[in-house]
Amino acid sequence: MRGYIRRKGERSWQITLDTGTGPDGKRRRYFEAIHGRKSDAQKRLNELLVNLEKGIHTPPGRLTVGEHLHNWLEGYVKTNCSQRTLDGYQSIIEVHLIPALGHIQLKHLHPQAIQSYYGKACERLSSRTVHHQHRVLSQSLKYAVRQGYLGRNPCEFVDPPSPKGRAMRTLTSNEVEVLFEKSIGNYYYPVVYAAVSTGLRQAELLGLRWRDVDLDFLSISVSQVLYKRRGVCQFKEPKTTHSRRRVAMTPKLALFLREYRAERESLYWQLGKQLTLDDLVFGSVEGGAIDPCVLTHNFSKLVSRAGLEKVRFHDLRHTFASLMLLHGAKPKVISEALGHSSVAFTMDVYSHIIEGMQSDAMALLDEVLPAGVNKNSVAKMSPTSEYLATEHGHLASRPCSSGG
Numbered sequence: 001m002r003g004y005i006r007r008k009g010e011r012s013w014q015i016t017l018d019t020g021t022g023p024d025g026k027r028r029r030y031f032e033a034i035h036g037r038k039s040d041a042q043k044r045l046n047e048l049l050v051n052l053e054k055g056i057h058t059p060p061g062r063l064t065v066g067e068h069l070h071n072w073l074e075g076y077v078k079t080n081c082s083q084r085t086l087d088g089y090q091s092i093i094e095v096h097l098i099p100a101l102g103h104i105q106l107k108h109l110h111p112q113a114i115q116s117y118y119g120k121a122c123e124r125l126s127s128r129t130v131h132h133q134h135r136v137l138s139q140s141l142k143y144a145v146r147q148g149y150l151g152r153n154p155c156e157f158v159d160p161p162s163p164k165g166r167a168m169r170t171l172t173s174n175e176v177e178v179l180f181e182k183s184i185g186n187y188y189y190p191v192v193y194a195a196v197s198t199g200l201r202q203a204e205l206l207g208l209r210w211r212d213v214d215l216d217f218l219s220i221s222v223s224q225v226l227y228k229r230r231g232v233c234q235f236k237e238p239k240t241t242h243s244r245r246r247v248a249m250t251p252k253l254a255l256f257l258r259e260y261r262a263e264r265e266s267l268y269w270q271l272g273k274q275l276t277l278d279d280l281v282f283g284s285v286e287g288g289a290i291d292p293c294v295l296t297h298n299f300s301k302l303v304s305r306a307g308l309e310k311v312r313f314h315d316l317r318h319t320f321a322s323l324m325l326l327h328g329a330k331p332k333v334i335s336e337a338l339g340h341s342s343v344a345f346t347m348d349v350y351s352h353i354i355e356g357m358q359s360d361a362m363a364l365l366d367e368v369l370p371a372g373v374n375k376n377s378v379a380k381m382s383p384t385s386e387y388l389a390t391e392h393g394h395l396a397s398r399p400c401s402s403g404g
Contacts, residue, residue: 002017003015003016003017003045003049004016005038007038008033011036011037012035013034014031014032015030015032015033015044016029016030017029017030017031017032017045019052032044047151063105063106064106065101065103065104065105065106066103067106068144068149069093069097072143073089076143082236083236084227084236087229087230092132092136093136097133097136097137101113101117106149107150110154111155114137114154115158115159118130118160121133126163126164127162127163128164130160131163134155134158134161137155138153138156141154141155168315168349170315170318178307179303179308182302182305182306186298187285187298188295188298188299190256190260190282191290191295194253194281195316195320196316196320197250197252198247198320198337199247199317199337199338200222200317201314201317201339202314203225203226205281206226206280206295207225207226207235208282209223209277209278209280209281210275210277210278210279211278212224212281213281218248218250218251220247220249221245221247222244222245223238224236224237225237225238228291233291233292238339245337247337248337257281264279268287271286296313299312299313317338318350320338321346321350324337325350331343331347
């Protein structure tokens with residue numbers, strides 16, 4: 001393989017690189033324009049030759065960042081991620097990344113251009129939003145490196161904005177009691193009660209069927225979830241193996257669900273239907289799925305009626321975890337109940353609660369350990385004691401310093 005440099009202008013050079021023959025037997029060449037001195041073009045040619053030796057190929061033609069992002073969505077994300085993830089990535093790419101960086105040729109995408117975009121984006125978007133855009137862009141460029149289009153990921157040399165942590169809102173035991181009192185008689189009270197009692201996500205609760213609930217062995221199996229995509233509610237399998245799990249329930253919840261099921265059976269009988277194991281536990285009056293947006297809207301009304309501020313439905317999940325921690329449950333048990341990928345993640349999310357438990361832990365330790373005794377302490381020993389005599393003896397035997 002060989003490379004050539006040809007002058008195109010006063011400070012412009014064209015690199016021509018022979019990359020061998022293709023499957024059709026035709027000669028393949030790669031062209032790249034360099035602005036600057038001839039030494040700059042020679043340096044770039046050397047890089048290309050080294051990359052080819054390593055099996056790192058240059059992007060085909062004038063592949064732009066926008067074209068690469070579309071190829072990444074179709075070639076990788078679409079086949080390896082959920083539809084929900086694909087929709088989210090596609091929105092970020094179409095609305096933000098392509099308008100800002102899509103016109104740049106992939107091989108010419110430098111860290112400075114990315115860093116400059118982040119600075120401008122932070123003027124109108126939150127740091128968390130821009131950080132998420134960075135993650136999407138970085139993942140797509142990692143794919144370009146694996147495909148041999150880039151030697152290094154330019155995002156590795158960029159400092160993305162640090163997302164500001166959201167203040168977690170958890171309810172105290174008293175606030176939970178107030179919420180339940182104000183919710184009794186409301187159609188959505190059962191799902192609210194179950195959310196605090198199990199820590200299940202909203203999508204997991206709305207996808208729950210009666211066959212997933214074992215009232216004899218006090219357990220719930222999470223086997224499907226309900227998401228709303230483009231205005232349509234769809235049932236899907238849980239996203240990860242950790243989300244697909246069995247969760248224990250309290251005896252109070254089991255008793256509540258028995259009574260609740262009897263009421264549902266009576267309602268179905270009045271509608272001329274029979275409740276089956278495939279029916280949703282928390283469904284509409286007719287038995288269909290509850291729209292997540294409708295549940296969120298009605299929950300906001302319940303929270304307002306209870307006099308609680310800035311409480312989301314998802315905060316009921318945080319409340320479950322915090323109450324479990326505060327009452328001595330082990331982090332591993334809580335992590336499994338929540339469907340987290342690791343105990344470390346659970347500890348990180350609820351670290352502020354664990355830190356607040358240190359005083360309680362020290363109180364328990366104080367009950368176990370005996371009180372200290374000062375009877376034999378050095379402070380109460382006589383100056384003529386054997387200890388001091390020995391020490392003075394050692395000191396007397398040491399040579400004096402000659403310093404003045």
